[in-house]
Amino acid sequence: MTFTPTSSLTIDGLPKFSSMGYHRLLDRATYTFAELGLADRLVNALPNQGLTAHELISNEEIQWNTDILHRILCACTDVGLVEQVKNTIDDKHFLLTSSGLMLSSDHPSHARDYVRYYLGPMSSNIGYQLIKLVRGQCKGTGFAEASRGLDLYTYLKQQENQDYLRLYNGVMTCLSTYTGDKLVTGVDFGRFETLVDLGGSRGTFLAEILQHYQNIRRGFIFDLSQYIAEVKSADEFESRQITSSRYTFIAGNMTDSSTIPQADAYILKYILHLFNDEICVNLLSSIRKANEQRTDTLLTIFIVEHIIFSDGTVSNWQAHGFDIGMAAYGGARERTEQEYQVLLEKAGFQLKKLYPIQAPDSIIEAIFIK
Template identity: 45%
Template sequence: MAFAPISPLTVDGLADRLIHAQLDTGLTIEEIVNNDKQKWNNDLLKRILNVCVYGGIVKLINDDKHFILTESGQMMTSDHPSHVRDLIRFMFGSVLTNASLQFHKIVYNQTDDKVDSFDMFTLLNKCNDKEFLSIYNGAMTTMSIEAVIKLVDGIDFSRFKTIVDLGGNRGTFLAQILKKYSTIQYGIVFDLSPIINEVNNGEEFISREVSNDKWSFISGDMLDFSTIPLADAYILKHILHGFNDNKCLKVLSSIRQANENKKNSLITIFIVEHIIFPEGATSNWQTYGLDMAMAILTDNARERTQYEYEDLLNKTGWKFIKLYPIQAPNSVIEAQFYC
């Protein structure tokens, strides 16, 4: 309920109206709603904006009737490069809201797999709703932007010639890698066909001035090894936490199978996730919160400890190399196998 006032700023485009306010005069409620008087409850809208004032999203100008957006509030406009608006719309949208209604059934083991289970991966693979795909892709971009610089700076990617970002969406993480390490020859964003069709304009690469001949988008299914492009290194960012153990094993096996015919080659993967650390880690509060969200969204999906990831890697022939405890809030596990 604490986040309820944010909804009109994003879903109903209120921030897009407030962005046009003069900084020295602001807009009144009547000026904000303009000719839409039948649509808005002006009294409630003012109360909502008052809450947003104390949340640092909206600012009062001159008196208690004129409003402007703060710098944080500007991030909720529809064309802001942070895509924060999409993240909020995704979090409070019908897909996640409806999935959360199943939580009490999950706790009491009352779910019927054929009726109640929810699988985001399956939904995205079959999705024809362009608006939902746009919101989802924007939300994933926001989550990448949050920590991408710390993650890229914390690992040496210069040792690779070709990198594939599996489930890479808009390619935010890969674009930052290519920007920092000019020695990398090529990067590929790999994702489901409905997603690639929506995001392949390369805005994340173009905005970072990465040359057009150094990246591409390829569609496929990471559970089908025949569709996975060959590379020296693969990134799995916020992927495995969305799967149960069996599907994680299939993904890790698929990457190996895709490279089986390569000879005398070292293949590296980087698992980027909210890893559960021993008690006292600063990132654990976020990780445990996200763990509950994953339990709702996908059958037996979860956040994991380093040792749980090591177990999955060992079962699929990968050798654990190193944990990068960046806690940004994500951390990274590196693993390898030799063809």
């Protein structure tokens, strides 16, 4: 008997809600698979033999419940992370699929970081604050409620939360890897000699741009000092054979225009959706102020976000989902093209073009003419 998985987005009635529940349970199996590092344990399994739940644990882990572990592996076959080996005498041997391999700790996609971040207890706890936010019972943001009054960036600065910081940086790399190709080729970045990726983390997106547009003379990865310090190597650039003369990591703060390097163009990828309108205008104005002494007459910025389209386009379900996440995390939001236009004009910029790439992100190009 064959079974075709269904999405709760495409069915109605009780099956819709039943599907939500089943997917939620499989999400928990996926999170457990990632958190326990099971992909790392399965990666060297022999192709025709695989490994059982008993064989996955070490001598120091004899207290592990192998029955539940086996059942998690069975659930992960439905998710597509592992497959059961059919040539063995039982159904207890498992191998990684190509998707399961992505959850190994050293996979360049950083998919394991993404799963541990978004399906983990911190994100779940933040999401549960939505009810209090709607009722006006939160003193601050959902993140503050879940982290004893701290905002995300203060939380990430604390020494005891450095593992969470590494996880966060991994998520940013994962998102850039997922959307990179379509975004890089969807806009002609080769028009510029110098380019700054504001809040660029490990520099994955900028590295993809520099690799594709060889004529860009220099790129700058600009981020808070704790993020730059956490990036211990330039792997994203070296793996693409980009010479060190074409990129620089710079620590600073977007609210302080004196720390922002001057350039022909700036990228704000997943930045503005983190903040309310007032802060967004201040950040955009800070970029403009950083270039007041330049003799060039044209300054360009690119906003890379989940744009909410008015025509109900196919990517809106992702944009609306991210919008709920932003509301819970920091009282921020995803926006429409018109809402971005208002912010840009308040900061002195003119919206030039919307690139509806829907990867699921799209790109807004804006200019400031002196």
